[in-house]
Amino acid sequence: MESLRKQNANAAKQGYDEGLAHGTRDGACEAVVRSVAQPPPARRGVRVLYIPQGFEALDEGIISALRPLVGELFTAPASRIAEQAAFIRPDWVFVLNGLHVFPDDHLEQIDAVRALGIKTAIWFADDPYVTEDTIRIAPRYDAVLTHELGTIPVYRSNGCxxxxxxxxxxxxxxxxxxxxxxxxxxxxxFIGQAFWNRVEMFDAIARELASKRVFIAGGMWERLPNYKLLQPMIRHGWLPVEESVKYYNGAKIVINMHRATAAGVDNRNSLNLPGLSINPRTYEIAACGTLQLTDVRQDLSDHYRPGWEVETYANVQELAAKLNYYLVHEEARRTIALRGLRRTLQHHSFETRLEQVAQTLGWE
Incomplete structure (x- = not known):
């Protein structure tokens, strides 16, 4: 009887402590969000036809940021670029990525658009993993934007x-x-596909993770040698955006691990171009007010201050050590996460980025 009473008391205390921690975190995040004012954009008179890629999180963010920024905004599917451009006669056709869902005649459509005197721009979001395709696509556009520093010299050397x-x-x-x-x-x-570098890292810390509450989502995780050990923690397949947001918010720590860039079964990067730039997940995790542990890309420090607004790791030993440290140091974990949230709201929303796009492309 006494043992049961102690168990109930411990469970009650644990529930109270968790509730207090989540409440403190929620209140602190709300205070940060309220303190960061989003200035209204300077509207341009330019008329833009936007062609989405089908990346829900990116497309929605770009469209919502473009609406108050440009004089008129239109959207069209990739199969109807030339048709809609000829009908609407925008000043610019603005394309995200130009891959995956784009038809075989994509480039011929872009040629037809340019023949009408309409400017074209493409923003690559998958570099450098598909450069066998993008180095063929890029020269057909008037302007090329890429989130990946490592691909810029190649595009320039190919006539862009x-x-x-x-x-x-x-x-x-x-x-x-x-x-x-x-x-x-x-x-x-962790939310993402089980590319081989991720398999190697997660397999190395599988026994560490097995003793914690862990959530992993994505495809190909059967590749793990220690798959059976982590199987109960894995949700297979694609996770809807709204679910990803909830899991990011519910986690104490989110791991961000960029995929390897080497040519092979997971990539179309026969030039073996390096990955120097951070992925969208870096911004998405930070925007949820959760601590992320990320591997380092060259431009990370241009966007976040490591150890201050995000935490980093260089190898599996450091990843394991920092997971254990921040899981028991709640205040340190929360402080870094809140700084990352503030930095994201101030500098890395699509509203801010599309203003930079407008300036770069000379939209008036």
């Missing part, structure tokens, strides 16, 4: 006169702090 580095950003209307139910809570969260 107007190439600019343009980091990606986050849709802060979707990725934001929010209260979540208990089923979304975890100690450690």
């Amino acid at each position: 006169a107007n190439v600019s580095y343009m980091p990606l950003a986050v849709n802060i209307g979707r990725f934001k702090p929010q209260r979540v139910e208990a089923q979304y809570r975890s100690d450690v969260c």
Whole structure:
């Protein structure tokens, strides 16, 4: 009887402590969000036809940021670029990525658009993993934007006169702090495909993770040698954006691990171009007010201050050590996460980034 009483008391205390921690975090995030004012954009008179890629989080963020920024905004599917451009006669056709869902006659359509005297721009979001395709696409556009520093010299050497580095950003209307139910809570969260570098890293810390509340989502995780050990923690397949936001909010720590860039079964990068730039997930995790542990890309420090607004790791030993440290140092974890949230709201929303796009492309 006494043992049961102690168990109930411990469970009650644990529930109280968790509730207090989540409440403190939610209140602190709300204070940061309220303190960061989003200035209204300077509207241009330019008329833009936007062609989405089908990346929900990116497309929605870009469209919502473009609406108050340009004089008129139109959208069309990739199969109807030339048709809609000829009908609407915009000043610019603005394309995201130009891959995956784009038809075989994509480039012929762009040629037809340019023949009408309409300017074209493409913003690559998959560099450098598909450069066998993008080096063929880029020269057909008037202007090329890429989030990846490592691909810029190659585009220029392939005849692209107007190439600019343009980091990606986050849709802060979707990725934001929010209260979540208990089923979304975890100690450690990772959402992404099981590319081989990730398999190697997660397999090395599998026994560490097995003793924690862990949530992993994505495809190909059967590749893990220690798959059976982590299987109960893995949700297979694609995770809807709204679910990802909830899991990011419910986690104490989210791991961000960029995929390897080497040519092979996971990439179309026969030039073996390096990955120097951070992925969209970096901004998305930070926008949720959650601590992320990320591997380092060259331009990370241009966007976040490591150890201050995000935390980093260089190898599996450091990843394991920092997971263990921040799981028990709640205040340090929360402080870094809040700084990352503030930096994201101030500098890395799509509203801010599309203003940079407008200036780069000379939209008036």
